[in-house]
Amino acid sequence: MAPIFCLFLVLITEFSLATAQQRNSIISLGSSLSPASSNSFWSSGSGQFAFGFYPNGDGFSIGIWYATIAPKTVIWTAKRDDPPFHRDSKLLLGDDGRLVLRQGEDPEITIAGGNQTGSSASMLDTGNFVLYNSRSEIVWQSFNAPTDTFLPRQKLRQFAEPKELFSSVSKDDHSTGKFRILMQEDGYLAQYPADSPNLVEYGYWDSGIHGAGNNVTLNFDDKGQLYLLNTSGNIKNLYDGGDVSDKLMYRMTVDADGIFRVYSYGLNRSDDDWTVEWSSSSNKCLPKGLCGQNQYCSLMNQEAVCTCLPGFVLIDEGQKDLGCNRNYVRNGNVSFNFDELDNVAWLENSYSTLHNKSKFACKDECLKDYDCEVVLYKDEKCMKQKLPLKFGRFQLNDQVTTLVKVGSREFKKEKQSKVLIVSVAVLSVAFTVLAISGVLIYKYRVKGYKKLLNGGNDELIEEFILRSFTYGELEQATNGFGEVLGKGASGTVFKGILSNSKRAVAVKRLETVVAEGEREFLNEMKVIGRTHHKNLVKLLGYCHDGTNRLLVYEFMSNGSLADVLFKSETKPRWEERVRIAVNVARGILYLHEECETQIIHCDIKPQNILMDERHCAKVADFGLSKLMNPNQTRTYTGVRGTRGYVAPEWHMNLAITVKADVFSFGIMLLEIICCRRSLDPDFAEAEVILADWVFHCFDSDRLDKLVQDEKVDKSKLERMVRVGIWCIQDDPSLRPSMKKVVLMLEGTVDIPTPPSPTSFISSI
Template sequence: MAAFLIFFLFISTFCLATTTAQQNHPNISLGSSLTPTGNSSTWLSRSGLFAFGFYKQGNGYVVGIFLAGIPQRTLVWIANRDSPNFSSNVSLVLSGDDGRLVLRQTGKRDLPIANPSESISSASMLDSGNFVLYNSKRMVIWQSFDHPTNTLLPGQKLVANQDLISSASETDDSKGIFRLVMQGDGNLVQYPTGIPRVQDAYWTSGTSGSGPNITLNIEDDGHLFLINSSVNIIVNLTIGGYPSDKIINLMKIDVDGIFRLYSIHLDRGNQSIRWESTNNKCDPKGLCGLNGFCTVNDTEVYCKCLPGFDFVDQGNWRSGCERNFTAESCKTKGSDKFAIRHEHYTVWDRDSYDEFDTKTEEDCANACLQDCNCEVAFFKDQRCEKQKLPLRFGKRSTDSNVALVKVGILGSTDSNIALPKSSNKEVRKDILVSGILFFVFGILILSTAVIFVYRNQIWGYTKIPPNIYVKFVEDVAPRTFTFLELEQATNEFKEELGRGAFGTVYKGILPNSQKVVAVKRLERVLATEGEKEFQNEIIVIGKTHHRNLVRLLGYCLDGNRRLLVYEYMSNGSLADILFKQESHPCWDERIRIACDIARGILYLHEECETQIIHCDIKPQNILMDDNRCAKISDFGLSKLLNHDQTRTYTAVRGTRGYVAPEWHRKLPVTVKADVYSFGIVLLEIICCRKSVDWSTSEDQAILEEWAYDCYEAGEIHKLVGDEEVVDMRKLERMIKIAIWCIQDEPTLRPSMKKVLLMLEGTVEIPIPPSPTSFLSAV
């Protein structure tokens, strides 16, 4: 009954608001017209904030709705997206002859801009950004809010089986290559354009099975959520609460395939990103076109071609790639015309026609060379897969997969080429016959598999029971748990994973999803805080998402019992693999781990909404996932800073050996305290030993002192020992970075952004001074 009353009030309020809007906004009468140039190019809303009409873009004009009352115009709705640009010799007419809204072009038929079911009598551009058409009874017969293109404004919704489609580019608002679909099964999903396939989704709200008539909604304060027909919120994508005075919060699917919540300041015209569906710009599938793969350098994304390929359009690296050699048919005998080039650490959409086990990468490459149908092979975990071109949805990854690409051998001087083992041009007849039979058999098996996969996956969503959580969504606010739920999930807190400064961590399995989680039972921390303060901290943690941060899934607040639920890290902590002789990472993996940690700290310092100083960076607080990707934990429990606060004075926090000197000197503590801790951890990663180890000789016991002594004496090889072969230039670079990070004077330490650039080798590293030179000068 209560739900019905809420729904009734909601509908009543909406109808009243609509009626008021119709009465208060200027009327556009029949016979009115617009032209791209001159003083009559738009119809404005009453406040002048929104305009409907012609929008200058490139060498032509677009018909649409845009924010006109700000210095930097923003297009929010586009008409005729299949061919949106028009020349200046057109006019937009609300025809009095037949009651239609059309675009008139000389020598061409009228182009309808809207297709209501009956004749138009008048129109209005509302202050909400909604352009409406009325019949003779002043009833709305068409409105732009019902036909969203790539943007949602407050009060607008995306209903079941509707989608938003990105623009082709920043200067072309025709339909692009990404779409956000509000599916009929209740799931909000992002796909590349085309026929949606379950396996092609690259983001989902995880709400499949939540019922029909689910809609995506946005409110004035940036609250973005999914709601059902009973006005019950299914999931919050953002919690809202963003300023709305002289600010418009809107949602848009961008050219890069990520949909974001923006706040646009009406006085200055500038905009800021409040939330985005993913912070990995390579997640959208198809960003780089066919045979190209996406990679990220710092925060910039760019595309690369497979070896032996060049961009189709050199001025547009998203156009995809094509061979830079002539491919010969299977009628051409001899594998010595081709070679294999290797592309490591990439993942692609798989569509193999042949798979088999093989021990080495070289065997897989040779198999592709001997098979004229093979154009690329993938090798991973002693498994070889042959595939034909084109390749789709490529991106750089930490995955150990190797792409073995067949290229023309003539003129190639690349050292990364695997030549065929044998130059014998004659193929034995029995091998040829066997190969043909094997190929035919493979085609039959592949066809059967395709049919089977298609029949099972096309109905994948409808077979999911409504009461099962499909997955946890990274960008959804943390969910609440009862203490009883977590007690059952952890089998009464039976399996302890570890103890830390904030409490004890237990392994658990959530009953609904069977997802393995880590449950932290807080003991000393936050004990004096009230419920509101605790929930405020949870909100901050829930908004903090990065691939190098351990993700918070939920929390429990039950009296003085406070627990946090995190994603489970199967490979333990960095300390587990760093300080055990049998599990030491190789040199390249150490560099990758250091970069992972740097990216996570950089996000906390500069990129998340609320700046965070971690205060306790150490190997025990750096966890490793299934792929040994490093993720920082316990960041949400450290000191939080507001946007206008850059330093804090507080009691000493952190762990002995990693604490920055300013903690002990009553100096202001800034983000540079984390830089110091990172420098100590970096030395530990380099040397695979603890920062303080009294089991060694006295001159080696304190790692940072020994490291600088070795660097100054030109004996850095002592830090890694003789049993390991490392690149001495890279080792020196890493040591120099660490020494800069552990400078006693905080202002001498680089920012984490500079640290990451130095780790990636993109900036020069000056010779560092002695870390304690500041103390000597005091």
């Protein structure tokens, strides 16, 4: 019964269409329109639709629009890619039944008709403009030649015209745009870039299989229902439509952004604009080709933003989606390195693929190959690419790294002589300064080393070497370990004063260490001692005296970040909190990527961030994880780190990488934003777990709840929150590197909308 019923509905629709056509006024042969006169369009019987001239730039176009809705919504355009027509143009329904355009002495342009002789025309209340023959049969209709919009009663067919719709360039420019939707012969309704073949790698959306069979059509009815139907009566609903009692008008449009949407407009309601009822996707970066060559699309505040590859600049500053070109000239004088992009998908068009390669080896192979301009690296595969790259989109689950070969700019020849002269002058001055400096440095170094040999100056020792202390020296410096500054999993910290320099220091006594030899301990001291960054607490020396293991650090006079956030009567101002977050991120970035030996901290938390006399935040306790016994560092369920800050991979037997520190930093960043602990039972039940509460506020667009009465710029607050949510993703591969974190916090890169942090765990 279902197939019979569906066919019956189709017949009823066709009958209703024929009946409606008879109710509309007839346009007879010889009738004409002109944009220069008051007679510039023909209306449908009810006045709802109009066909004729409408303003377009400095001229006019011919199309169909809703005559009762402002602003003008154009649903069909004739000769959409032609230049606008002149003001003195004339549209004429000629004696042969063709609708033609005349512009002065220019040749006539056929707008409609041509294959069969017409005798009249009509603008129907369905939005369809038709030409009739003498027997009142339709010989041409706009419904069979759609542009970017479908109206109720239109069909997209599998084996007959029309088969596809093309988007417009923009709301105001109805020329053919970048995207199309196609009713394919395999029964799929699919979307592609406008100028691409119908191949899987070019498609970006489809309706899915519905047991299609033959002669599948896309149908759109008066209730706004959008569905696929075949001759067997099988239906696949895309949108169920609205309530007919609402008296809504519907249209379906392939918009300029590549997404096709069903819109409604209420006849009996106060709406002053079209409402989106359904869309093929909510991801505005989904359409392939939205951004031009050598660009990738990412979401910023739910809007698509096109960004150039590193080392590339916009082709046209006025058209930010047109694409990008290199900002340097390739020749033998250019040196190259690589910039990396994570989770950006491209149209894969490799000319060479190498297997079982490390990322370093992949870069090396590309440097040796002149044709290699970009490499896509994934699963130890090295896929060499030539430019341009196409269809770039930020895509979380892609997990591919884009390695971009970047070169320095070439100096122009006319500047080379000037550069040479300036360079010689600078070098001459530099050699003179070096000579004088060398003498002074030699003088003071010799003097300094003499003092060292004579058991002298502690301050000079600290500038040149990592000092080895005896246990007795540190016992004396701390007055018998009398003043405790703090106690943690790794040991107790005491305040001390170095005897000669009178410099205040912090002495940490490691209470349980790995039973290892002196050489191993000294090697770890050398690694920590070689770290030098303004956002790291400086290690001044150590004690390896029998079973005693002590570390001597610079003294941080303003306590820990935990004191600042959780114990202070007045919380730090927003600008101060942002500065603290950026400083900590820079310190961790140094440990991960910039120091001689990579260090994974394993215990990032506010208690391990210390504040100096200028309130500059510095990371403490780095490099200690290898020194501690497992039962000392695993302070929560057998996991290293501190409860509330440990990354999920500790619990899942996954490899521990620098991304574990990124997770801990993300939790701490949320604490910095909100000035509260990550786990606090004193809050309401929904707010106890800070990470969950922050994502709820972000997802519901109520970020103001996180800072309460504090006045904070909403865009800056959202940027900080987005960074925090990306950092605490359960899937380590989704978390950004600390380099990316620093760039995002500084506001120099776009931050896509993060997913729910627990989506990875919940899917396992």
